[in-house]
Amino acid sequence: MEIQxxxxxxDSANRGAxxxxxxxxxxxxxxxxxxxxxxxxxxxxxxxxxxxSWKAEIGTAFELMRMISIAVREAREVNRLPxxxxxxxxxxxxxxxxxxxxxxxxxxxxAHADFNTPETTASGFLDGTAVAMLTGRCWKTxxxxxxxxxxxxxxxxxxxxxxxxxxxxxxxLDESNVSVVESRALRAGLRRALSSVNEHVDQVYVHLDxxxxxxxxxxxxxxxxxxxxxxxxxxxxxxxxxxTLRIAGVALTAYDPAAxxxxxxxxxxxxxxxxxxxxxxxS
Ligand SMILES: [Mn+2]
Numbered sequence: 001m002e003i004q005x006x007x008x009x010x011d012s013a014n015r016g017a018x019x020x021x022x023x024x025x026x027x028x029x030x031x032x033x034x035x036x037x038x039x040x041x042x043x044x045x046x047x048x049x050x051x052x053s054w055k056a057e058i059g060t061a062f063e064l065m066r067m068i069s070i071a072v073r074e075a076r077e078v079n080r081l082p083x084x085x086x087x088x089x090x091x092x093x094x095x096x097x098x099x100x101x102x103x104x105x106x107x108x109x110x111a112h113a114d115f116n117t118p119e120t121t122a123s124g125f126l127d128g129t130a131v132a133m134l135t136g137r138c139w140k141t142x143x144x145x146x147x148x149x150x151x152x153x154x155x156x157x158x159x160x161x162x163x164x165x166x167x168x169x170x171x172x173l174d175e176s177n178v179s180v181v182e183s184r185a186l187r188a189g190l191r192r193a194l195s196s197v198n199e200h201v202d203q204v205y206v207h208l209d210x211x212x213x214x215x216x217x218x219x220x221x222x223x224x225x226x227x228x229x230x231x232x233x234x235x236x237x238x239x240x241x242x243x244t245l246r247i248a249g250v251a252l253t254a255y256d257p258a259a260x261x262x263x264x265x266x267x268x269x270x271x272x273x274x275x276x277x278x279x280x281x282x283s
Pocket of ligand 1: 114
């Protein structure tokens with residue numbers, strides 16, 4: 001399969017810092033070669049902003065989303081599977097726009113719900129609002145500057161492995177129609193959640209925030225917590241997705257090499273991306 005790797009080496013508008021170091025660390029750890037060894041043709045494109053310009057932190061995140069939307073659409077037009085390697089999860093707004101929001105479901109693997117809004121966040125971390133943005137709950141005016149972005153309906157979105165949710169964020173999630181499959185309910189609940197997403201879409205975007213993995217298995221970043229998924233769980237979940245829906249795009253986000261003291265998180269990331277690419281070829 002032809003793969004377009006889109007490398008977005010930013011965290012909170014900072015190039016190469018913290019989780020912004022993750023995408024290029026995964027390139028250096030051999031991710032492109034692992035995909036080539038699996039028989040894929042791999043093209044690599046870097047999303048990068050001029051270093052000397054003034055960067056507003058929120059404006060920069062949306063500038064990257066606009067670049068990603070266009071790059072994902074271009075990848076689709078030449079039949080390449082877009083795989084986004086990004087520091088931040090909010091890049092998904094650009095990816096979904098490029099894939100076609102109306103017809104694309106989202107399976108969001110993440111320890112966090114990313115369902116805060118500017119009114120509920122206590123940390124001020126923009127990335128904690130990513131799924132709220134995707135579902136049209138906040139940042140509406142600037143999200144509309146992302147080419148082809150339309151808010152998704154809640155029914156298009158399924159969160160998996162979610163376990164670290166703020167109180168006000170939890171209240172928003174409870175009153176939404178977004179489905180949530182907790183780690184312990186994976187084998188009992190994922191299939192039903194996927195078939196319900198499948199009723200509303202033609203294809204799926206698989207979002208892999210690496211901290212969905214249990215922190216005892218791999219330390220993806222400084223936000224990683226226990227109670228997450230194992231690599232066996234991920235194999236199961238990805239294969240269930242591919243049996244239900246056509247995988248149209250993938251992202252691997254939130255890898256911070258500084259937190260990965262034993263290299264287990266990088267190895268997990270490469271394995272997850274290769275598994276998703278193999279299943280996308282078949283799905
Ligand atoms: Mn996330």
